[in-house]
Amino acid sequence: MGIRLYNKPKPENPVLIAAWPGIGNIGIIAVDTLRGMVKAEEFGEIEPWDFFYPKKALIRDGELKELEFPSNKFY
Secondary structure, eight states, X not given: OOEEESSOOOOSSOOOOOOOOOGGGHHHHHHHHHHXXXXXXXXXXXXXXXXXXXXXXXXXXXXXXXXXXXXOEEO
C-alpha cells in the first residue's frame, strides 16, 4: 500500500496542481477542466487505507457494507 504508479513518466518541467473541495467545489472543477484541456493521462494514485479516513461509511443491520475514500490520483 502507499503510492501506486501505473507507469513512470519522464517529465521535463513538472508542475504540481492540487485541489480540495470547498465552497461550490470550485477548486476541483477548475483542476478537472484544466486536466481535460491538456489531455492529462492518469499515471498513479495514492492508496487511501494508510493515509485517509473514509468520507462515507454504509452500515446496514449493524454490518459495515461499504467504505468510500477520497480519490487521490496523479496525472
